[in-house]
Amino acid sequence: MKKLAKPSIPTTIYLQGCISLLVLLSSINAHGQTEITRWYNGKSSAISITYDGGTINQFKVALPIMNKLNLPATFYIVTGDISGSEDIGAFVGRDINEIINESRTVPVNRDNFFERASAIRYVGSMEARLYHTRAGDMFELGKFDEAYRHIQEAYDKINSGEIKPDNPSNIYDNPDVDITWRELKEIAKQGHEFGSHTVTHPQLAIYDDANLLYELEKSKDEILKNLGPAHTFSAECPHGSENKRVMEFAYKLHPALRNRMPEPFLEEINRWNRMAPGTSSKEYVQWQRGPKTSTTIEAMNAWVDTCLTHEKVWLVLTFHGVDGIGYEPKTEKEVTDFFTYIKKHDDKIWTATFKDAVKYIRQRMYASLTQTTAGKASGGKIAIELKHSLDKELYDHPMTLKTYIPNEWVGATVKQGDTYLKSKLLNDSKGRYILYNALPNSALIEIIQR
Incomplete structure (x- = not known):
């Protein structure tokens, strides 16, 4: 978990993608310490x-x-x-017949490979499309000569008549x-x-x-x-x-x-x-x-x-x-x-959409916390500002914070701006803490002594 040690004055910690913990001021106990949990809702x-x-x-x-x-x-x-989709597939480029005719005299090479590998899917043949797929597999593996060979073989078979158009419309409806x-x-x-x-x-x-x-x-x-x-x-x-x-x-x-x-x-x-x-x-x-x-x-x-x-x-x-x-x-x-x-x-496990998991991870790693700890001067409050340096419109997932409270507190209420947040009072080896979700780049978070 990312940690913020108990400070005596407002202190800011910038995680900014760092893996290791940066602690600006040390503390002899966990009171007032706030962490952004690794996963949403404090899951493991x-x-x-x-x-x-x-x-x-x-x-x-x-x-x-x-x-x-x-x-x-x-x-x-x-x-x-x-x-109901408007775009169902099309080749962008020269007339495909021109590319086929050219392939009779000019073999597949580094300069024309990508155009020909693109066009082969639109010659009106499912078999030709399979050559495209096999060539792509070889290319991804770094077997470039093998990829060239598959595309060359496809055009050779088209020119010899061995591969014939079986779907001139090039519209392939997936029955699945x-x-x-x-x-x-x-x-x-x-x-x-x-x-x-x-x-x-x-x-x-x-x-x-x-x-x-x-x-x-x-x-x-x-x-x-x-x-x-x-x-x-x-x-x-x-x-x-x-x-x-x-x-x-x-x-x-x-x-x-x-x-x-x-x-x-x-x-x-x-x-x-x-x-x-x-x-x-x-x-x-x-x-x-x-x-x-x-x-x-x-x-x-x-x-x-x-x-x-x-x-x-x-x-x-x-x-x-x-x-x-x-x-x-x-x-x-x-x-x-x-x-x-x-x-x-x-x-123990947070099941999330791919989008939500990415947002939470990135927000946590590029987050900053500014905190003022509890005490008589602050009227029994802990004030926390939660920010991240990412696009604020795009990265808007609530973040889970864990704030340790002093022993003398019976409990605490959590507010962000005018909104009261749901929270849990829990314990671990370091003491009692409040677990809650708050929005980044929003209003100040206040944990108020009860």
């Missing part, structure tokens, strides 16, 4: 449940289970698949997605977050700049128009891309990406990384796990147990298919049992 760890693709059973099967247990989720949707924007808006009202998973789910790392921007910008615009700005905070670029160029483009449009969250205080362990989360020395560990069809419920529950053991851990779960529909689906029973196990530990 956090979990974010996320879904990719917007397949129908995420909403028909998993969502009712989560609502019953009062667990929020983040859904990353492919906006071109949603009924069957939901409207009106329905998504109602789900958002229930406390769930939505985010972009692009317009058509391409391999962005092998798209040229114009088409990469189209996928990111049009998807964001569609969400903004239909769901509002609250659902443009985070996004997930398809195929788990961590490509530097893609991340740079995406971060210009979204404050947070599930793909990457480069922060000096955060250890990132992606779905394919086998690093043990308890071994990191950083203040936070974002531990991503992706349940597959073969993943046992025992293994999934063990992820939750790890959260209970290591308070730094923020477990970010990535689900795709549910109950037979979508990639690597989990059954309804597995989803029910797993979410029930998470809920069982609700007293």
Whole structure:
């Protein structure tokens, strides 16, 4: 926990992304000391449940289970698949026939690779799209020659007639997605977050700049128009891309990406990384796990147990298919049992949308506290000013504070401005303290002796 030692005069501590604790003045006891707890509501760890693709059973099967247990989720949707979307996918650039004709005499090379890899998805063939996907996988792995080879082979087969257009309209309706924007808006009202998973789910790392921007910008615009700005905070670029160029483009449009969250205080362990989360020395560990069809419920529950053991851990779960529909689906029973196990530990684990978890972590790491301690001169009050240096309009999540009170106090009332805040009087090894939630960059917080 971030700590503020008991000062004799108003003192400000700037965390500003620092991992270690900065104490300006020491104290022989905890009285008057205030801490921003590592997690909201003083929980010991956090979990974010996320879904990719917007397949129908995420909403028909998993969502009712989560609502019953009062667990929020983040859904990353492919906006071109949603009924009523204005943009459903397009190639931005030269006439595709011109690119195909050119490929007969000019092989794929470093200079034309991105244009051709972008255009291949719009030649009217599902088989050609599969070549795009395989090339993207190779490119992400740094196997550039293999990526070039896949795109070259696709154009060779188009030119020889082996790959024939089977969908000249280039409109690919995903049968696993069957939901409207009106329905998504109602789900958002229930406390769930939505985010972009692009317009058509391409391999962005092998798209040229114009088409990469189209996928990111049009998807964001569609969400903004239909769901509002609250659902443009985070996004997930398809195929788990961590490509530097893609991340740079995406971060210009979204404050947070599930793909990457480069922060000096955060250890990132992606779905394919086998690093043990308890071994990191950083203040936070974002531990991503992706349940597959073969993943046992025992293994999934063990992820939750790890959260209970290591308070730094923020477990970010990535689900795709549910109950037979979508990639690597989990059954309804597995989803029910797993979410029930998470809920069982609700007293210790904060289950939050991806957006809320990011906001809280960043706000805490870039927070400052200015405090005047209790005493006769202050009339039995502790006054605290809570601020952070981030965008005040964007970063507005309540923060949980823990303030130790003097032994002679029977209890305390907490106010922020004219608003009385809910609080709990608790004890730990350092003494009695008040636990409460307050808004940053708002009115002065007063803890008044009772």
